[in-house]
Amino acid sequence: MGRRIVIDPVTRIEGHAKISIFLNDDHSVADARFHVAEFRGFERFCEGRPLWEMPGLTARICGICPVSHLMASAKAGDAILAVKIPPAAETLRRLMNLGQIVQSHALSFFHLSGPDLLLGFDADPAGRNVFGLARANREAALRGIRLRQFGQEIIERLGGRKIHPSWCVPGGVRAALTVEGRDRIKARLPEAEEAARYALGLMKGLLDRFADEASCFGNFPTLYCGLVAPDGSWEHYDGRLRLSDAQGNILVDSPGADVYREFIAEVIQPDSYLKSPYYRPLGIPGGMYRVGPIARLNLCDRMGTPLADAELTEYRQRGGRIVSSSFWYHYARLIEILASIERIGRLIDDPDLRSDRLRAEAGINATEGVGVSEAPRGTLFHHYQVDRDGLIRSVNLIIATGQNNLAMNATVLQIARRYITGPTIPEGVLNRLEAGIRAFDPCLSCSTHALGQMPMVVRLVGPDGDVLHEERRD
Amino acid sequence: MAVTTLRLNGAMISAREGQTILEAAREAGTRIPTLCHLDGVSPVGACRLCLVEVNGRLMPSCVTKAAEEMDVRTDTEQLREYRKMIVELLFAERNHVCSVCVADGHCELQNLAEELGVDHIRFDYLAPECGVDLSHDRYGQDDNRCILCTRCVRVCDEVEGAHTWDVAGRGARSRVITDLDRPWGESSTCTSCGKCVMACPTGALFHRGASVAENVHDRAMLRFLITAREEKRWTV
Ligand code: SF4
Ligand code: SF4
Ligand code: FES
Numbered sequence: 001m002g003r004r005i006v007i008d009p010v011t012r013i014e015g016h017a018k019i020s021i022f023l024n025d026d027h028s029v030a031d032a033r034f035h036v037a038e039f040r041g042f043e044r045f046c047e048g049r050p051l052w053e054m055p056g057l058t059a060r061i062c063g064i065c066p067v068s069h070l071m072a073s074a075k076a077g078d079a080i081l082a083v084k085i086p087p088a089a090e091t092l093r094r095l096m097n098l099g100q101i102v103q104s105h106a107l108s109f110f111h112l113s114g115p116d117l118l119l120g121f122d123a124d125p126a127g128r129n130v131f132g133l134a135r136a137n138r139e140a141a142l143r144g145i146r147l148r149q150f151g152q153e154i155i156e157r158l159g160g161r162k163i164h165p166s167w168c169v170p171g172g173v174r175a176a177l178t179v180e181g182r183d184r185i186k187a188r189l190p191e192a193e194e195a196a197r198y199a200l201g202l203m204k205g206l207l208d209r210f211a212d213e214a215s216c217f218g219n220f221p222t223l224y225c226g227l228v229a230p231d232g233s234w235e236h237y238d239g240r241l242r243l244s245d246a247q248g249n250i251l252v253d254s255p256g257a258d259v260y261r262e263f264i265a266e267v268i269q270p271d272s273y274l275k276s277p278y279y280r281p282l283g284i285p286g287g288m289y290r291v292g293p294i295a296r297l298n299l300c301d302r303m304g305t306p307l308a309d310a311e312l313t314e315y316r317q318r319g320g321r322i323v324s325s326s327f328w329y330h331y332a333r334l335i336e337i338l339a340s341i342e343r344i345g346r347l348i349d350d351p352d353l354r355s356d357r358l359r360a361e362a363g364i365n366a367t368e369g370v371g372v373s374e375a376p377r378g379t380l381f382h383h384y385q386v387d388r389d390g391l392i393r394s395v396n397l398i399i400a401t402g403q404n405n406l407a408m409n410a411t412v413l414q415i416a417r418r419y420i421t422g423p424t425i426p427e428g429v430l431n432r433l434e435a436g437i438r439a440f441d442p443c444l445s446c447s448t449h450a451l452g453q454m455p456m457v458v459r460l461v462g463p464d465g466d467v468l469h470e471e472r473r474d
Numbered sequence: 475m476a477v478t479t480l481r482l483n484g485a486m487i488s489a490r491e492g493q494t495i496l497e498a499a500r501e502a503g504t505r506i507p508t509l510c511h512l513d514g515v516s517p518v519g520a521c522r523l524c525l526v527e528v529n530g531r532l533m534p535s536c537v538t539k540a541a542e543e544m545d546v547r548t549d550t551e552q553l554r555e556y557r558k559m560i561v562e563l564l565f566a567e568r569n570h571v572c573s574v575c576v577a578d579g580h581c582e583l584q585n586l587a588e589e590l591g592v593d594h595i596r597f598d599y600l601a602p603e604c605g606v607d608l609s610h611d612r613y614g615q616d617d618n619r620c621i622l623c624t625r626c627v628r629v630c631d632e633v634e635g636a637h638t639w640d641v642a643g644r645g646a647r648s649r650v651i652t653d654l655d656r657p658w659g660e661s662s663t664c665t666s667c668g669k670c671v672m673a674c675p676t677g678a679l680f681h682r683g684a685s686v687a688e689n690v691h692d693r694a695m696l697r698f699l700i701t702a703r704e705e706k707r708w709t710v
Contacts, residue, residue, distance in 0.1 A: 056686025389608035
């Protein structure tokens, strides 16, 4: 092994992370690694707690996408109570999850990745943030901010002003949507739809400009995992758990999630706290799979709503039936925003949204339960074991960012091989490495990173482990 | 009825015979923070939050009878500091994580912390290993959040008449138990009336199935029951 280049932390990915690039003596890239130092001990916090506290507890400890944890946790709780929740509760949960997809994807596209995509990787770093974006393209920034707000408003209207720690509960939900909330969401739908279509227009323009990035930002065959509705359309809350190979052949198509252990295994890599799940029968690296927007779009037959279906058709015309470039996560995210908005439009007049039958009451009827849902970033599993009274015995969480971990590592390596040919890293390459990971929208640490230039440390480490050079960007 | 006059924060007030300083102060419209005190059950003076200065000495107002010539101060710098410290010690003694607690937003300890301006804890957390009992089919008990105020013990004994609760152990290792330390769900004395849950100031006693911030202690119901009992509304 030769030199080692360390980039720390990765900016604007909502967290602290570190990239190591191992160089050979001739400065060609030998290997690369994306280290994640988060996600430690979450499961331990939960042991001994009552089942009913789990949605609130997991939403708090994994604070980047609390809504997603509410969903998966409440579903695991439903399984342990062994109840079918009232139809109104399912409709309401779906509405909130759609709001979550819109706000999270809008944040990812406009705030986190927008500056790179719309201003270019080689733009002045000081202005490569959402403020710089607002100066350069006021319309894009404003539409993005309002689109995200729309998703957030749905969540707030349902869960309370400060995202309620536990709106979803085992057995259902705690409150319905008010008439006022419904009218407000309805009134904002047309603007949201327009913003989504506007963003799709931008994205399509970018695909040609970033052809080079698209070819090497995590462009490799992997398996794909996600939920699919029983009729084959795009799904985000419930449905069949599907896993396909790189060509789209279905390897697993299970009506329930409780069997996930049969085909998903997990390893912990020595320099990362993030568990890396893989498809058990194929091992590592063959069992590496991706989750999230491109996986969901690869797995479904159609989106299930007219505008999104038209977009999916075009997406597949451009990228093929199975899209394997992680750069396309951005594109897929925007189609999902549009699909979510269309679905919100369909749900919003459902009288169920104002029902008062919202919660199934039951005791502990099973001692084990698995809940799965689609977080914006990908499939999320909550697996609980409880004692006969409902106290948590063990917890296993499989989060989207973990499932994409192997692919993120492979992405870093691919980008490094493409752009690094010597012991120095030009500014644009750093950004590309970060952007390669950001395409996955990993849920690491706090989203305030969205708001500006993040400190960054670049280290060159010699063959003997010495730091040859350190570059700091504050 | 004999009436005593005393000085409260400089002003003269009167108290009926047998009234505590706390009661007299309340009647005079002066608030003194309390935690273990619960109207309608006997006072124990356990938490010391209601400390006041009587002629320069510190006394718990919930158990000290008002007397002639007393000069009572309820809000001195020293008292504020002690109260703050008491609340901090309560937090440090067990494992309170308000943001994921069933009582978040409906908790007397949390309210007091806010009122007294507790923004951090100056003491080391003891972080004890505490148990949670979910064996009762309607209620749950979590030692992590118990402040040993014994309201549950008193309300169960004096109002319901069941005496299911007691305190076991000593010092920091004290904890409330049901019957002779049997799981609550196996208690032969508990009538499942829920008065202890209504009385508990924190999230230590809660409705089974309550999720985060969902447990509201129905104090109005408890007050109704206690008043009805005191006024013997139901005796024939
Ligand atoms: S009992 Fe009160 S103080 Fe303790 S964790 Fe719960 S809300 Fe916070
Ligand atoms: S369980 Fe509640 S009422 Fe009983 S002593 Fe503990 S804090 Fe007080
Ligand atoms: S209220 Fe007086 S000591 Fe607790």
